[in-house]
Amino acid sequence: MQKFGKKAEPHIFMTPAYIMMLVFMGYPLVNTIRMAFLNYKVSRPDDISFAGFGNFEKIFADANIGMITKHSIIFVAVTLFFQFTLGFILALALKKPFKGRGIYQAIVFCPWAFSGTVVGLVFKWMFNGEYGLLNSVLMDLGLIERKISFLGTPGLSLVSVIVALVWQGIPFFGIMILAALQSVPEELIEAAKIDGAGSLKRFLNVTVPYIKPTLVVTVLLRTIWIFNNADLIYTMTAGGPANTSHNLSSYMFTKAYATLDYGFASALGVLFMLGLTIYILWFFKITKYNQAGDNA
Amino acid sequence: MRKKQKLLAVGRFVILAIFLLIIVVPIYWMFVTSLKTQTEIISLDVKYWPEHLTFGNYKALFAGGQFMLYVKNSLIVATSTAAIVTIITIMGGYALSRYQYKGKKLTILGFLVTQMIPGTMILIPTYIILSSLDLTDTLLGLIIYYVAGNIPFCVITMQGFFLNIPVVIEEAARIDGCNRTQTLLKVVLPIMLPGIIAVFIFAFIGGWNDLLGGIMFLTSEERRTIPVGINLFVQKYSIQWGEMTAAAFLALIPSCLLFAVAQKYLVDGMTSGAVKG
Numbered sequence: 001m002q003k004f005g006k007k008a009e010p011h012i013f014m015t016p017a018y019i020m021m022l023v024f025m026g027y028p029l030v031n032t033i034r035m036a037f038l039n040y041k042v043s044r045p046d047d048i049s050f051a052g053f054g055n056f057e058k059i060f061a062d063a064n065i066g067m068i069t070k071h072s073i074i075f076v077a078v079t080l081f082f083q084f085t086l087g088f089i090l091a092l093a094l095k096k097p098f099k100g101r102g103i104y105q106a107i108v109f110c111p112w113a114f115s116g117t118v119v120g121l122v123f124k125w126m127f128n129g130e131y132g133l134l135n136s137v138l139m140d141l142g143l144i145e146r147k148i149s150f151l152g153t154p155g156l157s158l159v160s161v162i163v164a165l166v167w168q169g170i171p172f173f174g175i176m177i178l179a180a181l182q183s184v185p186e187e188l189i190e191a192a193k194i195d196g197a198g199s200l201k202r203f204l205n206v207t208v209p210y211i212k213p214t215l216v217v218t219v220l221l222r223t224i225w226i227f228n229n230a231d232l233i234y235t236m237t238a239g240g241p242a243n244t245s246h247n248l249s250s251y252m253f254t255k256a257y258a259t260l261d262y263g264f265a266s267a268l269g270v271l272f273m274l275g276l277t278i279y280i281l282w283f284f285k286i287t288k289y290n291q292a293g294d295n296a
Numbered sequence: 297m298r299k300k301q302k303l304l305a306v307g308r309f310v311i312l313a314i315f316l317l318i319i320v321v322p323i324y325w326m327f328v329t330s331l332k333t334q335t336e337i338i339s340l341d342v343k344y345w346p347e348h349l350t351f352g353n354y355k356a357l358f359a360g361g362q363f364m365l366y367v368k369n370s371l372i373v374a375t376s377t378a379a380i381v382t383i384i385t386i387m388g389g390y391a392l393s394r395y396q397y398k399g400k401k402l403t404i405l406g407f408l409v410t411q412m413i414p415g416t417m418i419l420i421p422t423y424i425i426l427s428s429l430d431l432t433d434t435l436l437g438l439i440i441y442y443v444a445g446n447i448p449f450c451v452i453t454m455q456g457f458f459l460n461i462p463v464v465i466e467e468a469a470r471i472d473g474c475n476r477t478q479t480l481l482k483v484v485l486p487i488m489l490p491g492i493i494a495v496f497i498f499a500f501i502g503g504w505n506d507l508l509g510g511i512m513f514l515t516s517e518e519r520r521t522i523p524v525g526i527n528l529f530v531q532k533y534s535i536q537w538g539e540m541t542a543a544a545f546l547a548l549i550p551s552c553l554l555f556a557v558a559q560k561y562l563v564d565g566m567t568s569g570a571v572k573g
Contacts, residue, residue: 007397009391009395010391010392010394010395010397010400011391011397013387013388013390013391014387014388014391014392014403016383016384016387016388017384017385017387017388017447017451020384020440020443020444020447021406021407021410021444021447021448023425023444024418024422024425024440024441024443024444025410025413025418025444025448027421027425028417028418028420028421028422028425029413029418029421031421031424032417032418032420032421035420035421086315089311090311090315093308093311093312093315094312096308104312104316105559106556106559107316107319107320108315108316108319109555109559110319110323110552110555110556111319112555113501113505113548113551113552113554113555114505114548114551114552115504115505115506115507115523115547115551116505116507117505117507117523117526117527117544118326118505118523118526118544118547118548119322120530121526121527121529121530121540121541121544122322122323122325122326122541122544123322124530125325125326125329125537125541126322126325130338130340131337131338131339131340131342131537132342133321133325133342135342136342167318167319167322170315170318170319171319175559175563176563179563221411224411224412227414228414228415228416230415230416230508231506231507231508231523234507234508234527235507235527235530238531249414249415249416250416252414252416252417253416253419253508256416256419256420257511257512262420265417265420266417266420266421269414269416269417269420272414272417273412273413273414273417276412276414277412280412
């Protein structure tokens with residue numbers, strides 16, 4: 001009995017987490033897959049029937065899906081590139097201590113705590129076609145002659161959303177990479193210095209390999225988060241004009257919320273997860289993630 | 297060499313100044329707009345500082361009474377979420393860091409996998425579960441949804457904090473006659489307090505900021521949270537930018553202050569959780 005008690009202990013501690021995960025993550029996941037094969041509209045609860053691949057066929061017949069998928073990929077790639085690069089530069093600039101660094105960090109890292117709603121709203125306002133700050137500044141600088149409707153022009157609205165999301169995401173990379181940089185042992189860098197390595201060489205051959213695990217994990221997590229981002233787009237453009245600034249996630253939400261066609265939205269979700277899984281496996285492969293921890 | 301170093305220092309200063317500008321401008325613009333009159337806000341000649349400084353937008357915001365209701369709802373939801381998540385993840389983090397057992401790796405993998413599930417996808421089935429429990433359009437339903445969403449990340453972070461504490465300390469307490477629970481409550485948790493606060497704040501911000509759950513699950517006006525309220529401002533035909541930026545600015549204050557407190561510890565927990573876990 002004593003032995004059983006010991007064995008059960010960790011599971012007793014885990015029970016609340018297990019229950020929450022199974023009921024509110026596991027079951028929804030399974031249910032989504034099930035619903036993807038059903039005709040399921042919330043507005044008609046008595047009319048649920050097996051749809052086979054009908055929902056998937058509807059997706060491929062949807063005139064917007066091709067464009068939105070393409071835009072999603074552009075959206076993720078461009079956003080991630082700028083978030084990562086700018087975050088990395090910021091972290092490097094912050095590595096050496098200076099007077100007031102604490103306050104500086106508190107301000108510059110703050111957008112991490114901002115909601116997508118607020119960020120979407122502020123940028124919607126700044127990019128406003130008539131009263132917006134950006135238009136006014138560009139006019140004052142003489143760069144444009146006539147005010148531009150950033151959010152009302154296809155293409156430009158997607159760029160605007162990306163700018164907002166990059167702004168919101170720089171702090172995450174800044175914080176994480178800075179923490180990683182500070183964990184690189186000084187001796188390692190000193191040793192490389194003695195061996196005659198220049199600063200660029202030291203950075204590429206000592207620092208980067210050392211912090212690689214952090215880089216891999218943060219990039220992966222961030223990719224998923226950007227892919228899944230819907231609230232900022234929903235607030236800022238609601239996908240407009242003509243669905244051109246939607247990503248798959250915000251499109252799925254709009255579909256589920258506006259048309260209440262859960263079968264369709266679930267099928268989209270299933271494809272979405274399949275795509276993410278393939279991406280993750282590919283990502284682990286190219287970054288050789290299993291060996292990434294060796295240097296740490 | 298001297299010259300090169302000086303140049304580097306100047307370059308660094310310029311870079312830091314540019315970043316500060318990039319981050320501050322949108323926040324500044326939101327704040328300045330909230331201090332302008334409606335006529336000035338919708339004037340084609342944009343002023344970078346209000347000509348007639350006014351707190352009218354803030355007054356209007358509070359006069360309606362609705363905003364205070366949103367604040368109250370958001371406070372209830374975010375605080376309850378944070379408290380429940382903290383308790384559940386202390387237990388979970390303890391189990392994951394202090395026991396070796398079958399299925400542990402699988403559990404951690406499971407937590408990581410949930411991070412890959414699109415949140416928008418989970419909303420629909422969660423709505424169905426909540427409605428079968430009669431919990432749609434209640435704050436409790438929203439809290440449950442946020443707790444579930446925050447557990448995976450927080451439990452892994454919490455595990456990282458536990459791993460930072462040498463087991464020796466616990467063993468010493470055990471020798472001194474504390475049982476497992478006493479050791480946890482009286483020795484381990486006090487040392488971990490910064491980490492616990494960080495997780496609490498992280499979950500709080502999560503609940504404070506979320507929009508889509510609120511839109512999906514809540515229908516009554518008196519239950520709206522702040523992001524839902526702010527978003528409704530946006531969807532209106534004629535947008536009251538002044539009141540809206542005032543609301544957005546106020547909504548930022550708690551999360552920014554809390555974040556400034558938690559920032560350092562959160563990174564500690566995340567990095568050690570990722571490396572050692």
